[in-house]
Amino acid sequence: MKFLLSLHILVLAFIISYNVKAKNQIVADLSQENVKITTDFLGAKILLFGAYDGQKGDDIIVVVTGPKGLVTVQKKEKVFGIWVNTKSVNYINTPKYLNISSNRDINKILNQKTQKISEIGLNNLKIRLQPGKKVRKEKEWREALTRNMLKSKLWSLNENSVSLNKNALFRSYLNLPSNVITGQFEVKILHYRNSKLISKELSTINVSKSGVSAEIYNIAQNYSTLYGIFAVILAVLVGWGTNLIFRKV
Amino acid sequence: MYYHTLTNINENFMYIYLPIAEQPIHSLAILGVGTFLGLIMGLVGVGGGFLLTPIMMFLGIPPPVAVASVANQLVAPSVSGVLSHWKRGNVDFKMGTVLLLGGVVGSSIGVVIFNFLGKIGQLDLVIKSSYVVFLTLIGSLMLSESLNLILRKRKGKVSRGKLHQHNWLHGLPFKTRFRKSKLYISILLPIFIGIIVGILAALMGIGGGFIIVPAMIYLLGMPTSLVVGTSLFQIIFVAANTTILQASQNQTVDIVLASILLLGSVVGVQVGSRFTNILKGEYLRLILSTLIILVSLKLLTDLITIPSDIFSVIISR
Numbered sequence: 001m002k003f004l005l006s007l008h009i010l011v012l013a014f015i016i017s018y019n020v021k022a023k024n025q026i027v028a029d030l031s032q033e034n035v036k037i038t039t040d041f042l043g044a045k046i047l048l049f050g051a052y053d054g055q056k057g058d059d060i061i062v063v064v065t066g067p068k069g070l071v072t073v074q075k076k077e078k079v080f081g082i083w084v085n086t087k088s089v090n091y092i093n094t095p096k097y098l099n100i101s102s103n104r105d106i107n108k109i110l111n112q113k114t115q116k117i118s119e120i121g122l123n124n125l126k127i128r129l130q131p132g133k134k135v136r137k138e139k140e141w142r143e144a145l146t147r148n149m150l151k152s153k154l155w156s157l158n159e160n161s162v163s164l165n166k167n168a169l170f171r172s173y174l175n176l177p178s179n180v181i182t183g184q185f186e187v188k189i190l191h192y193r194n195s196k197l198i199s200k201e202l203s204t205i206n207v208s209k210s211g212v213s214a215e216i217y218n219i220a221q222n223y224s225t226l227y228g229i230f231a232v233i234l235a236v237l238v239g240w241g242t243n244l245i246f247r248k249v
Numbered sequence: 250m251y252y253h254t255l256t257n258i259n260e261n262f263m264y265i266y267l268p269i270a271e272q273p274i275h276s277l278a279i280l281g282v283g284t285f286l287g288l289i290m291g292l293v294g295v296g297g298g299f300l301l302t303p304i305m306m307f308l309g310i311p312p313p314v315a316v317a318s319v320a321n322q323l324v325a326p327s328v329s330g331v332l333s334h335w336k337r338g339n340v341d342f343k344m345g346t347v348l349l350l351g352g353v354v355g356s357s358i359g360v361v362i363f364n365f366l367g368k369i370g371q372l373d374l375v376i377k378s379s380y381v382v383f384l385t386l387i388g389s390l391m392l393s394e395s396l397n398l399i400l401r402k403r404k405g406k407v408s409r410g411k412l413h414q415h416n417w418l419h420g421l422p423f424k425t426r427f428r429k430s431k432l433y434i435s436i437l438l439p440i441f442i443g444i445i446v447g448i449l450a451a452l453m454g455i456g457g458g459f460i461i462v463p464a465m466i467y468l469l470g471m472p473t474s475l476v477v478g479t480s481l482f483q484i485i486f487v488a489a490n491t492t493i494l495q496a497s498q499n500q501t502v503d504i505v506l507a508s509i510l511l512l513g514s515v516v517g518v519q520v521g522s523r524f525t526n527i528l529k530g531e532y533l534r535l536i537l538s539t540l541i542i543l544v545s546l547k548l549l550t551d552l553i554t555i556p557s558d559i560f561s562v563i564i565s566r
Contacts, residue, residue: 039505041266042273072563074370082378082552083559085370096564144560154564178266178273181566209268216268220500228496231321231504232489235511239328242515246333 026052026191026199028170033203035176036210043178046205047171052191053199054167059102059109059192061120062162062172064205066097066154067183070130073145089141090130096181098125098155101172103162110195118190118197122146122157153177182207269503270314271566276509278308283510287326287517290458292524293477293537298323298455300544301510303380310506312373316363316454317495318503318510323456323488325511326518327481333522334478341429341475344439345482348461351440352487355447360494363452367499370563374552379453381549387463388541395534402531430471430479439469443483451491456484459541473530 028050035044048062071094077086102109106121115121123146129135149155154177162172170189185205191198209217220227264273286301298319305315334340366372421435442464450457461480465471471479496502 037266039266039268040264042264070565072370072565074561074563076556076559076561082374083554083556084374085561088370141560144558145562148558148560148562151558152562152564179271181564213266213268216504220269220496220502220504224500225493225497227504228493228502231496231502231507232324232492234504235321235324235492235507236328236485236489238508238511239325239330239515240332242325242519243329243332246329246519 026050026189026201028187028189028201028203030174030187030203030205033205035180035205035207037180037182037208037213038211039213041178041213043180044176046174046176048174048187048189049169049171050189050201051169054164054191055193056167057193058164058167059104060162060164060170060172061103061106061109061190061192062099062101062174063120063188063190064097064099064174065095065186065188066207067181067185068093068095070094071096071145071149073141073148075141075144089133089135091127091145092130094127094145095125096154096183097176097185098122098149099158099174100156101158101161101174103160103164103170105159109192114195120190122150122155152179154179154181176207180207182209265505265509267310267314267503267506269318269501270310270506272309274308274310274506279506279509280513283322283513284517285513287514287519288521289517289537289540290326290514291330291518291521292528293533298450298457299380299384299453299459300540302376302454303544303548305506310503312376313363313367313495313499313501314503314506316376316452317492317499317501318507319454320450320456320488320491320495321502321504321507322510322514324485324492326514327456327485327488329515330481330518330522331478331485333519334481337478339474340478340482341427341471342479342482344427344430344432344465344469344471344475345479347425347436347439348443348446348479349483349486351443351445352447352450352457352483353443353490355444355449356451356487356491357447357494358444359448359451360491360498362448363495364498366452376453377548377552379449381545381552383449383460384541384545384548387459388538388545390467391463391534391538392542395531395538398531399535430469430475432470434469442468447487447490450484450487451494456481456488458484459537 028048031047032044052060071091073089073091074085075087076083079086100120100122106115110120116124119125129138135141146155156175162170164170185207187203187205189201191200208214263275263277265276266273282301282304289300302315302319305319306312331340363372366375421437423436424433425436426433442461446457446461446464449455449460458480461483462476465476465480466473492502
């Protein structure tokens, strides 16, 4: 299966690369564009592959950004001997999933300034504090955000993970952890030559709940009281049923 | 390569994705935990929730989901337990009804407080510290009580004495006769106990058995033989009320998690309740109090040791 898939990709990539050569372009595809969270979901591994019109020394950076929204950072302090959440800072416009992959160290591909302008790198994201609150030592909070997002595997930085082949093909794997958030994921593939962007390709991945798992979630959201009553009835029936079974034993 | 693929499938098979907690969990582990706690519950009549909720949190289930789903699962072993105790005539339905009226009011209040604490981000702390306070208090009380009884019996001095101590609590108005429990006490007392236990039950994700059982013995003076069945009877309604309120207000009841837990626990309760008449009450309480103190110590350690990262993040869904 795996062999067939890679053969398929190889053939496809060569066909693509034949067309690419002429136009100074990059073409990419994903092994999976729709990720379904079902009852046996344990995370997903997506193969990202394609062809580019490259020369020796060219670089590829892949940036995958998930849905953005509010992320709260909490800080614990010791109060009467107990560690208590005492302060919190809200970050808006924060990607709830982020994966940056490249074929070598990003610092070798782009200088700091270019990284900042093109928002590449964990510290160059345009994340804003929720307005209306003054925060002292903002840097500390921002570092805590990055550290904790990396720990949860929702953010990742994988330098040296994009493999290049004959200056024409590239391949990279993308890991979506089991705690991934549903929504639309934007995939950006950037092709650099001497630190200059010469072509890029955009794609999307849709992550959604599916099957029984999705139905349970939807019922719990839309018919919440009925769902609660049903949960209780189910428990009563199971309790009663076991009693009947055990009475006869 | 093929070998690797096969083992992967086998391992993956055991995991099930929880639709509300939004994470996979090992189904056999959850089933085992459910069975073990059902066993304790069947033996002692309490202990389903107060051990289960912390364990769920240790396994990484978000506290709001843990609390709500444990409340849901508690309904099943309680129903099953009450039916067995009823058969042996060990349920005081009048006392149970009075207690549950208070319990339903209390658990409704509890869910409101729960929501408020969640909003200000102190839910985790309040849940854990309430556990430490209540478990330490009740655990040490029960421990000394049961040790005393065991020592006295060893010496051969068993004094029957009065059924219970009379104090100012018995002077309250609206006195009612509870024939089954051989009590003539104010109805306000069990209602008040019900309310307090209901609040704590909703807040802590427990049936409230570990509070209501000692309260029934020490405050109401009920006969020990009736305590377990009657407390299970009122837990059904408190847990059901908590489940429906949590589901409708917070959408935190994970029916898949609750189902796996309850399948294990109903079997455990049946097996456990078969041994209640064989094992002596004071030994049961000795075991339970030791368990209570151990859980409370573990939680206390969590609260006072330096966290690996003093910062944490909450990702809004």
